[in-house]
Amino acid sequence: GEDVEQSLFLSVREGDSSVINCTYTDSSSTYLYWYKQEPGAGLQLLTYIFSNMDMKQDQRLTVLLNKKDKHLSLRIADTQTGDSAIYFCAESSGSGNTGKLIFGQGTTLQVKP
Amino acid sequence: NAGVMQNPRHLVRRRGQEARLRCSPVKGHSHVYWYRQLPEEGLKFMVYLQKENIIDESGMPKERFSAEFPKEGPSILRIQQVVRGDSAAYFCASSFGQGDEQYFGPGTRLTVT
Numbered sequence: 001g002e003d004v005e006q007s008l009f010l011s012v013r014e015g016d017s018s019v020i021n022c023t024y025t026d027s028s029s030t031y032l033y034w035y036k037q038e039p040g041a042g043l044q045l046l047t048y049i050f051s052n053m054d055m056k057q058d059q060r061l062t063v064l065l066n067k068k069d070k071h072l073s074l075r076i077a078d079t080q081t082g083d084s085a086i087y088f089c090a091e092s093s094g095s096g097n098t099g100k101l102i103f104g105q106g107t108t109l110q111v112k113p
Numbered sequence: 114n115a116g117v118m119q120n121p122r123h124l125v126r127r128r129g130q131e132a133r134l135r136c137s138p139v140k141g142h143s144h145v146y147w148y149r150q151l152p153e154e155g156l157k158f159m160v161y162l163q164k165e166n167i168i169d170e171s172g173m174p175k176e177r178f179s180a181e182f183p184k185e186g187p188s189i190l191r192i193q194q195v196v197r198g199d200s201a202a203y204f205c206a207s208s209f210g211q212g213d214e215q216y217f218g219p220g221t222r223l224t225v226t
Binding site: 004030031035041042043044045048088090092098099100101102103104105106 | 117154158168169172208211212215220
């Protein structure tokens with residue numbers, strides 16, 4: 001079945017780069033997403049990548065996709081305290097592509113000043 | 114430029130009562146998804162609806178849960194005879210078309226006492 005896995009916690013110092021990793025199982029995934037959730041809030045779409053791409057850059061964010069290994073990563077350059085949040089990786093279901101999202105359990109990013 | 118609206122933001126119900134959660138999608142969006150987030154976990158897909166139709170309810174518990182998205186008005190997620198295990202954050206997302214980017218609401222946090 002479909003499954004998305006993430007490490008649960010990452011701590012970095014302000015100004016360093018953060019790399020959050022994700023693995024997925026559904027080889028028919030069409031889009032892969034990164035969402036940010038701040039405490040008590042909803043999800044904010046940060047970026048996404050189409051499955052036929054291997055890299056996408058958007059300002060401080062870089063997404064790398066290794067389709068062979070089904071591995072996705074999100075790199076945040078020059079991490080700021082405001083980046084502290086939970087980051088979710090998600091894939092869109094390939095089966096029938098209804099668009100439903102399968103989420104990982106989230107990575108809590110702690111940024112120390 | 115209203116985004117997805119959900120109400121109430123917080124809902125407290127006693128065991129055995131009914132919970133009704135409302136979601137108003139982004140104006141012009143006719144696709145609605147409901148997700149549930151249990152404490153310390155990622156979001157799990159529940160149901161996908163288009164106006165007046167349930168397209169995919171593969172994530173809905175078989176009993177006590179129902180959803181609708183009428184021609185007029187918000188989408189409603191209804192939970193009958195709530196139990197403590199229903200305590201969670203329930204998020205609604207909407208999209209313009211099937212498989213398009215999903216915009217999330219702020220969520221309804223249900224507490225069952």
